[in-house]
Amino acid sequence: MEGIETCPRCGVPAYITTEHLWHPSGFIVQRRDARHILIFMESENLDFLLRELEGILGVSIERIVVDTRRRAAKAYMDRVIPESLKEQVRSGNLDVGPVVQGMVGIGHVLGYGRFEVLDSRLEGDDQDYLLVRVHRPYSITLGCVDPVAAFEALVGREMGLSYDAAGPDTYEIRAFPSPHPEEFKGRLTMRRYAYPEGNIQLEACPRCEAPLLLGEYEWRLEEGLILHRETGRRMVFFAPSVLEAIFGELERELGEAIPGSVVEAQRRLTRDGFYSLAGGDLTEELRTVLSLRGLGGLQHLELGPEGLLLEMENACLHPVLAGLAQGLFEALHGVDSRVEWEAGEGGGLRVKVSA
Ligand SMILES: [Zn+2]
Numbered sequence: 001m002e003g004i005e006t007c008p009r010c011g012v013p014a015y016i017t018t019e020h021l022w023h024p025s026g027f028i029v030q031r032r033d034a035r036h037i038l039i040f041m042e043s044e045n046l047d048f049l050l051r052e053l054e055g056i057l058g059v060s061i062e063r064i065v066v067d068t069r070r071r072a073a074k075a076y077m078d079r080v081i082p083e084s085l086k087e088q089v090r091s092g093n094l095d096v097g098p099v100v101q102g103m104v105g106i107g108h109v110l111g112y113g114r115f116e117v118l119d120s121r122l123e124g125d126d127q128d129y130l131l132v133r134v135h136r137p138y139s140i141t142l143g144c145v146d147p148v149a150a151f152e153a154l155v156g157r158e159m160g161l162s163y164d165a166a167g168p169d170t171y172e173i174r175a176f177p178s179p180h181p182e183e184f185k186g187r188l189t190m191r192r193y194a195y196p197e198g199n200i201q202l203e204a205c206p207r208c209e210a211p212l213l214l215g216e217y218e219w220r221l222e223e224g225l226i227l228h229r230e231t232g233r234r235m236v237f238f239a240p241s242v243l244e245a246i247f248g249e250l251e252r253e254l255g256e257a258i259p260g261s262v263v264e265a266q267r268r269l270t271r272d273g274f275y276s277l278a279g280g281d282l283t284e285e286l287r288t289v290l291s292l293r294g295l296g297g298l299q300h301l302e303l304g305p306e307g308l309l310l311e312m313e314n315a316c317l318h319p320v321l322a323g324l325a326q327g328l329f330e331a332l333h334g335v336d337s338r339v340e341w342e343a344g345e346g347g348g349l350r351v352k353v354s355a
Pocket of ligand 1: 007008009010012205209
């Protein structure tokens with residue numbers, strides 16, 4: 001893709017390494033603001049979590065997911081878009097379409113699929129709109145929101161959104177002026193992360209300092225895809241604070257069964273062999289798997305036929321990690337199990353799985 005530099009040694013786009021640091025804590029930290037972290041996750045896993053949750057709960061969660069994601073994205077866009085740019089768009093000196101295109105273009109580097117602004121109108125009345133086509137979104141429920149949030153932050157007006165299928169794995173997303181639902185206003189809590197310095201070391205590319213393991217992935221920038229070169233598995237960068245906010249909103253609306261349901265969904269995926277470990281030093285291998293994905297710093301792992309104990313110095317998405325530990329144990333030993341987990345001081349996590 002034009003204008004996007006990649007490392008000649010490992011192929012990772014410069015944007016990824018200049019903006020993010022694989023931190024010794026096991027998190028992927030935003031260099032501009034270290035309280036913000038990202039995970040690098042199999043997109044299938046994200047989608048599976050949401051789908052399974054819906055199945056376990058027996059109700060549609062799309063409205064809550066879209067709305068939480070939209071508010072988080074809007075707050076983010078509001079923060080990162082310079083006021084001068086907003087003014088230029090609002091005064092009509094700059095065409096809003098190309099500006100939105102430039103912003104959603106960043107999603108191509110993060111693995112979000114190919115976004116194309118088709119049309120826009122900005123006259124300051126109720127007929128204004130933005131029309132965007134997306135091909136192969138990592139998740140249409142989560143991914144329909146980004147262009148709308150950019151549009152909303154630029155023009156400074158609340159927008160509604162809708163999307164329709166427009167071909168194989170292709171959707172057209174429309175944003176239009178519409179006040180946000182009152183019920184959701186002002187109650188989104190986004191976690192900001194504090195974490196210890198940590199001792200996690202991933203071998204780094206000598207040229208760009210990205211973890212060398214990222215070289216196993218191919219960035220297809222034109223298509224907005226990040227694929228594992230061997231397995232073809234698709235990856236995506238995503239803010240765990242958004243997922244945690246979604247789980248929080250779901251819990252508020254649907255009750256205390258939510259954390260357990262997230263564990264259960266992740267257990268099912270992992271037990272079915274989604275994360276297969278090669279053997280060898282299991283602790284070392286799992287530490288690498290978790291820290292490459294920015295899920296946290298694994299300190300201790302005990303595993304036997306009776307159970308598994310996992311201790312992390314810091315960790316995001318605790319219920320996902322509890323489900324992952326449980327699924328891993330069950331995949332290795334072929335038995336059912338029970339799981340308990342507790343948060344430790346400073347964002348730590350302790351998971352105990354018993355056969
Ligand atoms: Zn490199």
